[in-house]
Every structure is written in C-alpha cells, then in structure tokens.
Amino acid sequence: MSNVNKLAGKTITLAHGAGGKAMRELIDEVFVKGFANPELASLEDQARFDLTELVAQGNRLALTTDSYVVDPLFFPGGDIGKLAVTGTVNDLAMSGAVPLYLTCGMILEEGFAIDELIKIVTSMKVTADEAGVKIVTGDTKVVHKGAADKCFINTAGVGVIPAHIQMAATQAQVGDKIIVNGFIGDHGAAIVDARGELALESSILSDCQPLHDLVQTMLKVCPTIHCLRDATRGGVATVLNEFAQSSQVGIKLQQSVIPIRDEVRGMCEILGLDPLYLANEGKLVAVVPPEAAEAVLAAMRLHPAGVNSVMIGEVQAIPKGRVLLNTGFGGERLLDKLVGEQLPRIC
Amino acid sequence: MKFVDEFRDSEKAQVLRQAIHQVARELEPRLARPWQIMEFCGGHTHTIFRYGIEQMLPDCIEMVHGPGCPVCVLPMGRVDDCVTIAENPAVIFTTFGDAMRVPGSQKSLLQARAEGADIRMVYSPMDALSLAKKHPEREVVFFALGFETTMPSTALTVLQAEREGIKNFSLFCNHISTAPTIQAVLDEPDLMLDGFLAPGHVAMVIGLEPFQFIARDYRKPLTITGFEPLDILQALWMLLQQLAENRCSVENQYTRVVQAQGNAAALKAIHQVFETRDFFELRGLGSIDHSGVGMRPEYAAFDAEQKFKVKNLTITDPQDCQCGAVIKGLIKPWECQIFGKRCTPENPMGALMVSSEGACAAYYNHGYGRDAA
Numbered sequence: 001m002s003n004v005n006k007l008a009g010k011t012i013t014l015a016h017g018a019g020g021k022a023m024r025e026l027i028d029e030v031f032v033k034g035f036a037n038p039e040l041a042s043l044e045d046q047a048r049f050d051l052t053e054l055v056a057q058g059n060r061l062a063l064t065t066d067s068y069v070v071d072p073l074f075f076p077g078g079d080i081g082k083l084a085v086t087g088t089v090n091d092l093a094m095s096g097a098v099p100l101y102l103t104c105g106m107i108l109e110e111g112f113a114i115d116e117l118i119k120i121v122t123s124m125k126v127t128a129d130e131a132g133v134k135i136v137t138g139d140t141k142v143v144h145k146g147a148a149d150k151c152f153i154n155t156a157g158v159g160v161i162p163a164h165i166q167m168a169a170t171q172a173q174v175g176d177k178i179i180v181n182g183f184i185g186d187h188g189a190a191i192v193d194a195r196g197e198l199a200l201e202s203s204i205l206s207d208c209q210p211l212h213d214l215v216q217t218m219l220k221v222c223p224t225i226h227c228l229r230d231a232t233r234g235g236v237a238t239v240l241n242e243f244a245q246s247s248q249v250g251i252k253l254q255q256s257v258i259p260i261r262d263e264v265r266g267m268c269e270i271l272g273l274d275p276l277y278l279a280n281e282g283k284l285v286a287v288v289p290p291e292a293a294e295a296v297l298a299a300m301r302l303h304p305a306g307v308n309s310v311m312i313g314e315v316q317a318i319p320k321g322r323v324l325l326n327t328g329f330g331g332e333r334l335l336d337k338l339v340g341e342q343l344p345r346i347c
Numbered sequence: 348m349k350f351v352d353e354f355r356d357s358e359k360a361q362v363l364r365q366a367i368h369q370v371a372r373e374l375e376p377r378l379a380r381p382w383q384i385m386e387f388c389g390g391h392t393h394t395i396f397r398y399g400i401e402q403m404l405p406d407c408i409e410m411v412h413g414p415g416c417p418v419c420v421l422p423m424g425r426v427d428d429c430v431t432i433a434e435n436p437a438v439i440f441t442t443f444g445d446a447m448r449v450p451g452s453q454k455s456l457l458q459a460r461a462e463g464a465d466i467r468m469v470y471s472p473m474d475a476l477s478l479a480k481k482h483p484e485r486e487v488v489f490f491a492l493g494f495e496t497t498m499p500s501t502a503l504t505v506l507q508a509e510r511e512g513i514k515n516f517s518l519f520c521n522h523i524s525t526a527p528t529i530q531a532v533l534d535e536p537d538l539m540l541d542g543f544l545a546p547g548h549v550a551m552v553i554g555l556e557p558f559q560f561i562a563r564d565y566r567k568p569l570t571i572t573g574f575e576p577l578d579i580l581q582a583l584w585m586l587l588q589q590l591a592e593n594r595c596s597v598e599n600q601y602t603r604v605v606q607a608q609g610n611a612a613a614l615k616a617i618h619q620v621f622e623t624r625d626f627f628e629l630r631g632l633g634s635i636d637h638s639g640v641g642m643r644p645e646y647a648a649f650d651a652e653q654k655f656k657v658k659n660l661t662i663t664d665p666q667d668c669q670c671g672a673v674i675k676g677l678i679k680p681w682e683c684q685i686f687g688k689r690c691t692p693e694n695p696m697g698a699l700m701v702s703s704e705g706a707c708a709a710y711y712n713h714g715y716g717r718d719a720a
Binding site for chain 1: 348351355357360361364393396397398399400401402403445448457469470474576692693712713
C-alpha cells in the first residue's frame with residue numbers, strides 16, 4: 001500500500017457505503033490497494049476460479065464463514081484483521097483442506113477512522129500472504145453511528161481437501177491420544193487483559209496464528225488423524241466434549257500436563273475463570289491413533305506453530321459422551337460443556 | 348506458580364488423605380451413621396468439586412454444602428428490585444459477574460441487559476466509583492452483595508465517594524452476616540450436622556470470636572479453613588481429631604491469613620457505613636433475624652434503597668424447589684424433585700443451580716448424581 005493514502009486522517013461517513021464516488025474511492029484506496037491481487041482488482045461482482053486447478057489439488061471443496069466482532073480491535077498479539085484471516089483459514093485447515101481464497105465483508109460504523117481501517121486491511125493482507133490465501137472479493141456497508149461497534153468483519157473461505165484425508169468429529173476411537181499444539185487460553189486472556197479493566201502487570205499475547213501448515217505437517221506424518229478442531233470459543237474443553245459426544249466415547253485428560261502460561265493461570269485464579277474454557281485463536285486439538293501419536297507429536301514440535309505441543313489425554317470407552325479431568329490432586333471431575341458465558345466469581 | 352502450587356501438592360495430599368482415613372478407620376465402629384460435615388462457604392464447595400476431594404474421603408464422611416454462596420441465597424424479590432433500578436434510564440447498574448444470571452421472578456440482570464438496560468460487569472466496587480466519576484450525568488448503582496468478605500471493600504468505596512464528594516454513586520446493599528445465617532442452620536430441628544469447615548475469608552475480617560457460639564452453645568466443632576485443596580484436607584483432618592476426642596472448639600487452620608482478632612481497619616469501615624437490619628430474607632432459608640446489613644442513615648445519600656423507591660417484595664420460591672432442604676443438609680442436591688429435570692444450569696429454577704458455587708450446579712456440572720436424575 002502506498003504510504004500516502006488520499007483518505008488518511010479522514011473518517012467513515014454514510015457516503016462511503018452509498019454506492020457512489022466516495023464508496024468507489026474507499027474501495028480503490030483501501031481495499032484494492034491493500035489486498036493487492038488481480039482477482040479483486042478486476043472489480044467484478046464475483047471472483048472466478050479455474051476448476052481444473054482446484055481439481056488437481058483434491059476431490060472436495062471446503063467452504064466456511066465466520067464473523068469477527070472483537071473488542072478492542074487491536075490487542076497484544078493481533079487485531080481484528082489478523083483474526084478475520086486466521087480464524088477462517090483455520091476453520092478450513094481443520095478439515096485437512098489447503099486454504100485458497102477468502103472473501104471480506106466489512107460493516108463499518110459511521111465515524112470510524114479510516115487510518116484504523118487501513119491498519120486492519122494491511123494486517124489482513126500480511127496474514128493472508130503468510131497463510132498463502134488471497135482475498136478475492138468483498139463488500140462494504142456503513143451503518144449509522146451506534147448501530148455497530150466501529151468495525152465488524154465477515155470472511156468466508158474456500159479450500160480444497162486432498163482425496164485421502166477423512167477427518168471427522170465422529171471418528172475418535174478407544175486408545176487414541178489427545179494432542180494440543182501449545183499453551184491454551186492465551187487469546188481469551190489477552191482480550192480480557194486488553195480491555196484494561198484489570199490493570200495487570202504483565203501483558204498477555206494472543207496466540208492468533210494460521211495453523212494450515214502445521215496441519216499439513218501433521219497429516220504428512222499421519223494421514224489418518226481421526227479428529228481435528230481449532231479450540232476457539234468455548235476452548236479446549238468444548239472441543240473435547242464435541243468429540244466425546246459425536247464419537248460416543250469417553251475422554252480422560254491429565255490436568256498436570258496441560259500447558260497453561262503462568263500469566264493466564266494467574267488471571268484465571270483472580271477472576272475465577274477456567275483456562276480450559278478460554279478462547280484460543282491458534283490452538284488445535286487432535287485425536288490421533290496411538291501408534292502414530294509420538295511421531296505426530298515430534299513433527300509438531302519441529303514446526304513453529306507447534307513447539308510446545310503436548311499429549312494431554314486419551315480416549316477411553318466410558319463414560320460415553322463425557323470428558324473427565326484427572327485433577328492431579330488425587331481426584332477427578334467431569335469437564336462439562338460451558339453454560340452461557342464464563343462469568344467472574346464474586347469471591 | 349508460586350503461592351498456588353504449594354497448596355495443591357499431590358504428595359502432601361496423599362499424606363493428609365491417609366491421616367484422614369486412619370482416624371476414620373479407628374472411629375468407624377463407633378458411628379451409627381456417617382459424619383455430616385458442612386462446608387459453609389461457596390468458595391470451599393468450589394474447591395471441593397474442582398479437585399475431586401469428596402472422592403478422596405472415607406465413606407463415613409459426608410460433605411454437606413452450606414448456604415455460604417451469597418449469589419445463591421439472593422432472594423428473587425431483591426433481584427426484581429435490581430432489575431427495576433437497572434431499567435431506570437438514568438442509571439448505570441454495576442454488578443459482579445456471577446450475580447447477572449440469578450433469576451428474578453420475571454427476569455435476570457442478563458435478560459434485562461439484553462432488553463436494553465445499561466448493566467455493566469465490574470471486578471470491584473472501586474470500578475463502579477470510577478464509572479460514576481466518568482459519567483457525572485448518570486447515577487451509578489453498585490449491587491453490593493456478599494458476606495463480611497466483601498463488606499469492607501464496599502464500605503471503603505462509600506467512604507472514598509464521601510471524601511471525594513461524589514453525588515451520583517450509590518449502593519444497592521444486600522450484604523449479609525455469617526453468624527446469624529449459620530445459627531439459622533443450627534436451629535433447624537432435623538439437623539444432623541456434626542461439624543463445620545468455617546469460611547476463612549470471613550474470619551480474616553471478623554476474627555474468631557463471632558464463631559465461638561457454635562462450639563459453646565451448639566456443641567459443634569469447627570475449623571476456620573482456607574480455600575486451597577490442601578487447606579480443605581488439613582482442616583477436615585483437624586475436625587476429625589476434635590470429633591475423635593469429643594472436643595468442641597474453634598480451631599484455625601488458615602493461620603497464614605486469619606488472625607484471632609480479625610482485621611480492625613476492615614471492621615471499622617464496616618461499622619462506620621453499615622448497620623444490622625432487623626431481619627433479611629435469604630433464598631431457601633427464609634427471613635432470618637439480624638442476618639442482613641443496611642446503610643446507616645448518615646450514608647443515606649449513597650443508599651440506592653433511599654434514592655430509588657424499590658418495592659422490597661417477598662416472592663416465594665417455586666413450590667417444587669427444595670433449595671432450603673439442600674442448604675440445610677436435609678437432602679442431597681440430586682434428591683430434589685426437580686434437580687436435572689426442570690432445574691439445570693441452563694434454566695435454573697432454584698438459586699443453588701445458578702452460581703458455580705451453588706451446591707446443585709456444582710453437582711450437576713461435575714457429573715454427580717446426574718444419571719440418577
């Protein structure tokens with residue numbers, strides 16, 4: 001993007017969503033310049049792809065969509081733009097798909113600073129390049145002040161799944177090992193911290209990162225990984241409950257080996273939150289056949305997105321549909337699905 | 348993590364566990380029924396479930412989860428009053444997070460917020476005071492609740508507001524006192540409790556003296572207990588020693604925090620701002636004499652009950668709800684007729700299902716008794 005943007009220092013007005021000259025200027029100056037790719041620059045109403053290229057890469061399309069409404073827009077370790085790309089890339093990647101194309105729908109609040117928008121678009125472009133995906137079509141709407149909170153983004157994504165990959169939440173089997181790719185709860189804790197209400201001494205970085213390459217590395221070692229999901233809202237506990245229910249198996253975790261940063265633990269201790277339910281934006285949970293588990297783990301640890309990978313538990317026959325946690329203190333407890341949002345305890 | 352992991356050490360836990368089982372083995376032949384030990388405080392309930400402590404205990408010890416969760420004993424009428432205040436467009440209503448889900452007769456604060464009331468979650472009453480300074484045109488009301496543990500921080504916030512001359516800040520005071528609440532449990536005619544784990548953080552404020560009547564007048568031993576899992580095991584072992592030796596006294600396990608005389612500065616602030624109410628209603632327990640505190644007339648300017656004419660209605664709990672019997676230890680949570688059926692954490696009928704510290708929610712969330720339900 002050129003350093004001198006005509007719209008620098010200006011704010012979003014309703015005219016930027018009205019379809020006329022102002023909107024065209026916003027699209028050209030911010031989005032076309034920012035995302036910089038020929039598919040978008042053609043400014044047709046739709047992006048068009050060559051099917052033969054896609055077919056060469058696999059036998060199924062993966063399609064997903066997600067909306068991003070994070071507050072604050074910028075937080076330690078990321079921003080809404082980075083999140084909007086990684087979140088959708090990761091949703092594609094969890095099927096084993098190679099992510100290819102994203103869309104970008106923006107809902108902007110009247111009065112939003114265009115400089116901030118440029119920062120967000122730049123961040124989306126940097127992240128998309130890292131993840132090897134192109135943002136090929138988009139839409140912008142502007143709403144009255146107060147009708148939205150600054151900037152909401154929706155991204156949809158398309159990827160291609162190689163023919164031999166068949167992962168699903170229904171496929172966990174007794175004896176399988178559970179692996180996570182590092183410290184859990186960082187994103188959720190970073191967002192609470194970034195809201196500034198707690199004034200903690202140390203800042204916590206979001207783990208926001210694309211995981212498609214890590215997934216491909218894992219699948220090279222073991223193409224028959226049974227289940228894979230990224231542990232976003234609801235955290236690791238929620239994903240494991242989904243696996244346990246879909247596969248009708250029990251899952252047993254060992255609290256003592258689950259990787260949680262001291263800063264995150266500390267915040268959870270203060271607020272009465274459970275890090276197992278905190279959101280992640282760069283963490284996956286894999287259910288791996290036991291004979292391949294050590295090899296998958298070793299390969300993950302050699303990948304930058306998996307250096308701190310750990311085996312945290314295993315699949316057992318009972319209790320069907322439930323997740324148990326060995327507390328490491330001598331007892332065990334059920335790790336249930338979250339009811340509503342986690343609310344800080346009074347005392 | 349320092350100052351946390353030391354109190355969760357599994358090897359030390361095994362030593363304490365064996366010591367507890369040892370005492371139990373020696374005494375079991377003498378027992379006609381299992382000992383019932385009440386942990387009064389919701390914080391203890393939370394720890395017991397989080398670490399699976401009940402599974403570590405011998406069969407002759409039954410834990411009874413008491414009424415010491417201030418969110419759980421909040422009566423529906425008071426929640427309705429909260430909603431009325433919060434729905435006033437001039438008000439920013441501030442509250443601790445876990446009070447938001449407590450059902451009123453019509454709706455919870457969470458539902459009122461969804462319908463447009465300006466309700467904000469805060470982490471301390473001082474956050475509410477900061478909001479008042481930031482929004483001088485609005486009245487900021489803080490939903491003050493809790494036992495003596497949280498009273499000092501609300502009292503000090505009122506004193507701070509007075510010093511700074513802030514006029515748009517008030518409390519909706521629902522603080523309650525520990526001793527009268529325990530006494531109400533002890534006066535239950537069907538009571539079978541043998542001893543108490545008493546709330547460490549309340550004792551940190553009020554000291555040991557207010558607990559003496561339990562040992563002296565009701566002949567029940569008790570241990571002032573900390574909140575880490577090793578604290579609970581050690582306190583249980585101390586309590587068993589008393590039971591084994593037929594002693595009844597107030598013993599302090601939580602010596603790293605609790606001093607016999609309590610905290611003089613905290614008590615001074617409490618007494619300066621609050622006075623005992625003649626009676627106050629607790630959900631599941633009914634009206635208890637002297638169990639609540641209200642604001643002294645000198646601080647009427649900071650009293651939301653004076654500023655907003657709340658109805659102060661008494662609304663009876665749903666008939667099928669057996670929260671009271673659970674709180675008093677007369678039945679187990681899953682023996683309640685609606686547990687896990689019409690009353691779940693998603694749709695709580697009774698207060699004990701609302702907060703993660705409530706006995707019913709704790710049992711339900713941790714899987715106990717659910718298959719039986």
